Amino acid sequence: MPSGASTRAEVMPLLRLSMPLMIAFAAATLIGVVDTVMIAPLGTVPLAAAGITTAFLIILISGLWGLVTVIGVEIAQAHGADDAGEVSAHLRHGLALCAIGGAGAGLVMVLAFPLLRWLNQPPEVIAILMPYWISMAIWLVPILMFFAFKTLFDTIGRPWTGVAISYLGVVVNVPLNYGLIHGVGMGLVGAGIASVLSSSATLLVAWLFWHRASDLAPYRQRVPISWGRIRMLYREGLPICIGYAGEGAAYAFLGIILGWFGAVELAANQVVNAIGGVFYVIPLGMASAVSIRIGLAIGGSERDRLRPILSAALWIVTLWMLAITALYIFGARTMSEALTRDLAVVDLAVGLFIVAALVQVADGVQSSTLGALRGMSDNRVPTAMTLISYWPLALPAAYVIGFPMGYGAIGVWAGYGLGIALAAILLSVRFWRLTAAR
Incomplete structure (x- = not known):
């Protein structure tokens, strides 16, 4: 295990990087919350429709996040080696x-x-x-390209730039949502169009900042686009995409299973997803920060820092996730009632929040450890570990507990929690073995 001093030395750099990452990720999830709040008055059926769409988007975004991750790792390793030309090439x-x-x-x-x-x-x-389904399919292009720019800002020490641009999207999204859903009367599809327009605005601003900021000039070097390099990034990112998509698909499949119960279960799941997505930025932001810090250390040939980086991250994320656990347990009803007036939906959502609270620490551990392994470009084995955790274990357990054992939607979520716990154990063992002194 790393010494206390070496671990403490990594705490502040991780906090300085992870906090703006979390705040920026929260902007993306806040757009989902805005959609939920403004769709809810339309009724349970439109809210359930948003829930189905969210479930499918989780699969796609999870898989696509593998592309963003590999771009971020390549940029971090190039920046750690002080090679601005390679940073420019990886960005383009x-x-x-x-x-x-x-x-x-x-x-x-x-x-x-x-x-x-x-x-x-x-x-x-x-x-x-x-x-609405089609509009959210279009939304995938601008949001993904924006995150490619954002990973550059994060890696070169400008994470608050990504935060500011992300929240511009939220500011644009709120009036667009209200105007298109209720003002113009477009209903559900208005929320989708608002998401496309607000994400396109953030992409445009990110491009303008990269194109005009004087301190970003070293990263604007003109590099011919090579299909060979694109294929290389794709091959490196594919295992990550499969792993994230497998995890996201397992989570999204919960929404499909809940759809077998009915619209109330779907709507309750959407309420928990909307709130849970905001707080999921904590493990997601820490995982991204760990990945960047690990990538910079490897690029700078400082492998002795790998264990201290993850140790510091685990201390931080465990404390944060314990706070979220308490919030879910004691604030579940208040949060649910803030999003819907349907008492049946509220009552079920409260139970789902309690189950989600029980796995928050394990989720933080598995996310941070996976981020560390990604930063080391260790992709294939962690992918297999996550797929094994969620598909052969979590989903069958979710079905058995929810249906044959009769625990309903709450049982479905409880079964999924078993997969999170197993992934946390397997990934942790993998990292500590890889970084053991030879």
Whole structure:
């Protein structure tokens, strides 16, 4: 284990990097909260429709996040080696890869719409869903390209730039949402159009800042786009994409399973997703910070810092997740009632929050450790570990506890928690073995 002094030395750098990352990630989830708050008055069926869409988007965004991760790791290692030309090359090729990946994922989403009937989702929900579904498929392109720019800002020491631009999207999204949903009367599809427009605005501002800021000039070097390099990034990112998509798909499949119960269960799941997404920025931000710090250490040939970096991250994230656990337990009803007036939805959401509270620390550990392994470019084995944790264990357990054992939606969530705990154990063992002194 690393010494206390070496661990403490990594605490402040991690906090300085992770805090703006978390705040920026919160901006993206706040857009989802705004959608939920403004869709809720339309009724339980539109709220359930947003829930189905969120479940499917979780799969796609989780997979696409693998592309952002590998771009961030490559930029971090190049920056750690003080190679601005390689940073420029990775950014430009990363933007191209994100545009292609986002468009491809959007097409997959549109083509997958007919599967919702095959998955036995409520027909009254499917009847109103298609326009909103298509608009959120389009949204994938600008949001993914923005995060390619953001990973540059984070890595070169400008994380608050990403925060400011992210919250510009929130500021734009609020009036657009209200105006299109209620003012113009577009209803559910208005929320989707507002998301596309606000994300496009953040992408445009990020590009303008990168294009004009004088201190970013070293990272604007003109590099010819090479399909070979794009394919290289894709090959490196594919295992990460599969791992994240597998985890995201398992989580999203909970929404599909809950759809077998009915619209109330879907709506309650959407309430928990909206609130939980805001607080998930804590482990997500720490995982990203750990990945960047590990990548910088490897680029600078400082492998002796790897263990102290993760140790510091685990101390920080455990304390934060314990606070979230208490909030979920004691504030579940207040948070649920803030998003919906349907008492049946509120009562079920309270139970789901309690179950989610029990796995918060394990979620923080597995996210941070996975971020450390990504920063080391260790992708394939961690991917296998996460897939094993969620698919052969978590989903069958969720079904058995929820249906044959009769615990309903709460049982479904409890089964998923078992997968989070197993992933935390397996990934931790992997990291400590890889970094053991030879």
